[in-house]
Amino acid sequence: MLIIPTYNEKDNVAPLVERVRRAAGNEPILFADDNSPDGTADEVRRLQERDPYLHLMVRPGKGGYGSACRQAMKKVLTENLDDHLIQFDADLSHAPEVLPRVLELLKQYDVVVGSRYIPGGGSANWALRRKMLSYGANLYARALTGIPAHDLTTGFVGYRAEILRRIDLDRIKSNGYAFLMEMKFNLHRCGARFAEVPIIFAEREAGVSKFNRQIMIEGVKFPVRAMLKRISRAD
Ligand SMILES: Nc1nc2c(ncn2[C@@H]2O[C@H](COP(=O)(O)OP(=O)(O)O)[C@@H](O)[C@H]2O)c(=O)[nH]1
Ligand SMILES: [Mg+2]
Numbered sequence: 001m002l003i004i005p006t007y008n009e010k011d012n013v014a015p016l017v018e019r020v021r022r023a024a025g026n027e028p029i030l031f032a033d034d035n036s037p038d039g040t041a042d043e044v045r046r047l048q049e050r051d052p053y054l055h056l057m058v059r060p061g062k063g064g065y066g067s068a069c070r071q072a073m074k075k076v077l078t079e080n081l082d083d084h085l086i087q088f089d090a091d092l093s094h095a096p097e098v099l100p101r102v103l104e105l106l107k108q109y110d111v112v113v114g115s116r117y118i119p120g121g122g123s124a125n126w127a128l129r130r131k132m133l134s135y136g137a138n139l140y141a142r143a144l145t146g147i148p149a150h151d152l153t154t155g156f157v158g159y160r161a162e163i164l165r166r167i168d169l170d171r172i173k174s175n176g177y178a179f180l181m182e183m184k185f186n187l188h189r190c191g192a193r194f195a196e197v198p199i200i201f202a203e204r205e206a207g208v209s210k211f212n213r214q215i216m217i218e219g220v221k222f223p224v225r226a227m228l229k230r231i232s233r234a235d
Contacts (some may be wrong), residue, residue: 001028001082002099005068008038009090011206013132016092017047017054022101028082030055031090032072034062043209055184057079065155065210066179070169077161086158091204094156101197102158109195111161113149114156120198121151137177144223146183146230153177153219156199159187166190175213178222185226 002020006013013031020029033041033056040060048054057072069087076085077150084106098114105112115121117138123131126184134153141152157180167186188194 001030001076003069003072003076003085003087004029004031005065005087006031006033006036006040006044006074006090006092007062007065008036008040008207010036010038010040010043011125012092012140012204013040013043013048016090016096017051018171019092019096020099021051023198024031024103025097026053027099027103028053028055028070030057030076030081032057032068033060034059034068046217064175066172066175068131069179070172072111073164074083074169083161084158084186085161085164089155091207093202094199094202098156098158098197102156104200105195105197106160108193110160110192111149111194111195112158113151113184113185114154114158114198115149115151115156116199116201117150118196121200122198122204123201125203126201132161141145141219144227145181145188147181147188148183149196151196152181152184153200154201155161155180157183163187163190163192173221174218176211177219178215179220181219181226185222205211 031044035058041056044056045055057075073085076082086102094114102112116123117135138152167190172182
């Protein structure tokens with residue numbers, strides 16, 4: 001099941017669903033919408049009329065990316081909706097055409113990371129400065145956290161349900177890029193086997209990014225916290 005958090009993504013959901021259907025057939029999709037003012041949830045309801053594999057969770061208001069992912073994951077796990085979960089962005093930055101490969105690898109691995117920083121991966125239409133910043137941030141985070149993957153801030157990640165049951169999602173508190181690192185860090189510490197697939201990240205064409213300063217600060221602080229945990233071997 002795909003887990004797709006949405007905030008003001010009305011114009012992106014229909015083309016996204018169409019591409020997922022072409023690439024991955026009837027793979028179920030759960031949208032976790034934070035009551036987007038632009039009517040994203042109504043757009044999903046419209047699509048649900050002709051697609052029985054679309055699910056929608058509407059939350060009362062903007063609660064953040066990590067919180068939306070967490071709540072959607074908990075729903076899949078507690079209601080036993082699927083044996084694997086793939087988190088994915090709504091803005092067409094992640095190519096649905098990679099999904100079959102991720103699904104295949106999830107038969108053998110616990111966590112499959114869609115990675116920009118392995119051969120074959122990259123970021124389309126990003127300025128060199130942004131590429132270097134993201135690459136550097138990932139080198140820094142990898143050195144401090146010890147997570148065995150090259151792209152720790154990617155939001156395209158597949159998990160086996162059984163490995164997610166081993167970590168306590170309620171203890172994961174961060175919300176932005178740090179949420180993505182904290183998930184991978186906790187899974188690595190409980191023995192998850194990681195695989196990576198190359199992805200080409202494409203910048204969104206419709207809607208606006210929710211990236212902000214606070215998300216970045218959280219992303220800089222988390223690796224330090226993780227390193228201290230490794231040193232002290234605390235939980
Ligand atoms: N439910 C929910 N989704 C969010 C929130 N913030 C961002 N998203 C979604 O998370 C995904 C990634 O966000 P985006 O703004 O594209 O971040 P960027 O790719 O780092 O610029 C998109 O599908 C957004 O719609 C939020 O507060 N709540
Ligand atoms: Mg985006």
